[in-house]
Amino acid sequence: MAANSRLTIATHALTWLALAHRRGQEVLTSDQVAASVNTNPVIIRRSLGDLRRAGLVEVRHGAGAGWSLARAPEEITLLQVYDAVGGEQPFGLHHTEPNLECPVGRGIRPALTQTYGRVEQAIRRELADTSIADMLRETVTN
Amino acid sequence: MAANSRLTIATHALTWLALAHRRGQEVLTSDQVAASVNTNPVIIRRSLGDLRRAGLVEVRHGAGAGWSLARAPEEITLLQVYDAVGGEQPFGLHHTEPNLECPVGRGIRPALTQTYGRVEQAIRRELADTSIADMLRETVTN
DNA sequence: CTTGCCGTAACATTTTCTGTTACAGATGTG
DNA sequence: CACATCTGTAACAGAAAATGTTACGGCAAG
Numbered sequence: 577m578a579a580n581s582r583l584t585i586a587t588h589a590l591t592w593l594a595l596a597h598r599r600g601q602e603v604l605t606s607d608q609v610a611a612s613v614n615t616n617p618v619i620i621r622r623s624l625g626d627l628r629r630a631g632l633v634e635v636r637h638g639a640g641a642g643w644s645l646a647r648a649p650e651e652i653t654l655l656q657v658y659d660a661v662g663g664e665q666p667f668g669l670h671h672t673e674p675n676l677e678c679p680v681g682r683g684i685r686p687a688l689t690q691t692y693g694r695v696e697q698a699i700r701r702e703l704a705d706t707s708i709a710d711m712l713r714e715t716v717t718n
Numbered sequence: 719m720a721a722n723s724r725l726t727i728a729t730h731a732l733t734w735l736a737l738a739h740r741r742g743q744e745v746l747t748s749d750q751v752a753a754s755v756n757t758n759p760v761i762i763r764r765s766l767g768d769l770r771r772a773g774l775v776e777v778r779h780g781a782g783a784g785w786s787l788a789r790a791p792e793e794i795t796l797l798q799v800y801d802a803v804g805g806e807q808p809f810g811l812h813h814t815e816p817n818l819e820c821p822v823g824r825g826i827r828p829a830l831t832q833t834y835g836r837v838e839q840a841i842r843r844e845l846a847d848t849s850i851a852d853m854l855r856e857t858v859t860n
Numbered sequence: 861c862t863t864g865c866c867g868t869a870a871c872a873t874t875t876t877c878t879g880t881t882a883c884a885g886a887t888g889t890g
Numbered sequence: 891c892a893c894a895t896c897t898g899t900a901a902c903a904g905a906a907a908a909t910g911t912t913a914c915g916g917c918a919a920g
Contacts, residue, residue: 578855580808580809580810580888580907580908581809581810581811581812581908582908584809584810584811584830585812587826588812588816588826589873590825591822591826592820592822595821601761605865606866606913607865611820612816612822612823613812613816613817614812614815614816614823615812615813615814615909616909616910616911616914617799617865617866618867618910618911619909621865621868621881622867622868623864624866625866625868635866636866637865637866637867637917637918637919637920638863638864638865638866638916638917638919638920639863639864639865639917639918640848640864640865640918640919641864641917641919642865643866646861647913654833657869666722666805666841667722667725667726667782668722668723668726668757669723669726670722670726670727670730670756670757671723671757671877671878671879672756672757672758673753674730674755674756675756676757678734678753678754678858679752679755679857679858680730680733680736681730681755681756682732682742683856683857683858683859684729684730684733684853685842686809686856687853687856687857688726688729688853690856691796694741694844695841695844695845698840698843698844698869699808699840699843702833702836702837702840703833703837706833709831711826711833714828714829714832715821715822715825715829716825716870718819718827723878725875726879732878733885740903747895747896748865748896748897749898755880758878758880759896759897760879760880760881760899761878762881763896763897763899764898766897767897767898767899768894777887777897777898778886778887778888778897779885779887779896779898780885780886780889780893780895780897781886781889781896782887782888782889782895782896783880783886783887783895783897783903784896784897785889785897833874841913861920862919862920863918863919863920864910864917864918864919865916865917866915866916866917867914867915867917868901868913868914868915868916869912869914869915869917870911870912870913871911871913872909872911872912873908873910874907874908874909874910875906875907875908875909876905876906876907876908876917877891877904877907878903878905878906879902879904879905880901880902880903881901881902881903882899882900882902883900884897884898884899884900885896885897885899886895886896886898887894887899887909888891888893888894889892889895890891890892890893890894
């Protein structure tokens with residue numbers, strides 16, 4: 577399982593919900609979203625469940641149930657989606673604690689944490705600059 | 719296996735090589751580096767092998783063998799290390815091709831690729847801003 | 861009450877990383 | 891030249907995580 581596709585799945589689902597709403601379709605079921613993403617409905621329910629807990633989508637239960645956006649596409653950024661699906665850091669520290677008797681082993685982790693933190697902030701800035709409305713616009717013109 | 723620690727291992731090794739050189743130690747063996755990182759020497763050889771192919775370190779074979787930096791610590795950036803160890807993208811696209819009969823399924827991948835490309839560039843900018851000399855300085859003051 | 865769909869548990873599969881052992885090859889030293 | 895030392899790499903085991911899949915309880919509209 578190469579890279580993490582959770583942000584991709586969630587963004588795809590949200591973009592699809594935004595387009596459906598613009599076309600007058602109130603809600604979409606997990607089956608309908610899964611048909612577009614081409615995966616299992618349970619994957620979609622798990623992803624949309626994360627987004628619901630973050631307040632980005634709403635769900636209706638019972639017969640005629642389905643999902644819809646909880647706010648305008650312009651007001652949902654990819655950063656919010658990233659946080660909602662639990663984005664993981666691109667770089668990890670040592671799996672086992674380094675040798676603390678070595679000066680490098682002792683000081684490298686704080687130094688790396690600082691650098692990796694700057695990288696994470698750069699990622700967040702880029703993601704905060706793109707909304708679901710942006711994604712929808714770029715998607716339908718492609 | 720949570721995140722990718724390859725950049726961490728490689729940076730640790732390079733920082734340790736830089737400090738050893740400053741202390742007058744010409745080369746370090748993979749065993750000596752492994753003792754600081756607290757892992758198996760083969761892991762270190764694999765990592766330093768990547769760095770050697772990228773021209774960042776040199777290796778001496780035979781008896782009295784070992785590794786040394788191929789250039790000054792100021793001239794090795796974390797971006798070069800990232801490329802040397804084959805850094806993977808933080809976000810992946812769909813595992814299976816989306817449904818191309820859906821407008822979102824058709825257009826989402828180019829849109830995501832564009833956004834993810836901007837994120838990747840932001841990461842590279844940050845990594846290019848930090849050198850092994852920077853890491854060594856931050857490490858020994860911690 | 862029936863039907864349709866969500867929520868979630870449980871499990872199989874796949875992939876990747878890390879760690880480990882083993883051994884061939886290279887090279888300085890005596 | 892023989893030897894000791896260390897690299898380069900293959901082969902394999904184990905662990906962890908993501909994804910996909912089946913199954914089933916629960917909720918709500920008609």
